[in-house]
Amino acid sequence: MTEIGMKAAQQGDPISFGVGRQVGKLLEISLTYREAMESLEYGYRCKKERFVQFYNGREPIDLFRAVNEKELLAYYLQTMHPFKELGENEQLDLLQTLQTYYEMHCHLGGTAKRLFVHRNTVIYRLNKCTQLIGRNLNSADESLRFRIAFIIKPLLQL
Known part of the structure; x- marks a missing residue:
């Protein structure tokens, strides 16, 4: 750790690290350094604090960075x-529940636990989402549609 990193740690400032792949040749150090920097930048883009981000190649979000921002916005708004x-609070509750539900691989109990709500609350919110969109939330197409929207939202800075 650098002297600056040590001072920041002593002062309680958040410290984050990016880690590149292990290399076997001295000439590959610059490659792993770039990977570490990419990993660190990725962690910051995901709004993480105090993290260690390992390099794992390209992420789905990197694919969407290549798409025109207008197109991303249109997709997000349509979804x-x-x-x-x-209302703002109800919208936030429903979308947070839906995103967590997909992150938890459509497991009701895990979703409820992560959101600190009762399982029946999750069921109620998901039923409300189903009524609003008029389609099955568990279909592969709908799941993918919303997962993509949740991935691109940070890129749009909404």
Whole structure:
């Protein structure tokens, strides 16, 4: 750790690290350094604090960075359109529940535990989402549609 890193740690400032792949040749050090820097930048883009981010090649979000921002915004707004008429708090609750549900691989109990709500609350919110979009949330197409929207949201800075 550098002297600056040591001072930051002593002062309680958040410290984060990016880690590149292990290399076997001295000439590959610059490659692993670039990977470490990419990993660190990725962690910051994901709004993480105090993290160690390992390099793991390209992430899905990197694919969407290549797409025109207007197109990404249009996709996001189209996907989230059914929720726009709701109040801000209800919209936030439903979308947070839906995102967590997909992150938990559609497991109700895990979703409830992560959100610190009762399982029936998760069921109620997911049923409300289903009514709003008029399609099955568990279908592969809908799951992919919303997962993509949740991935691109940070790129749009909404």
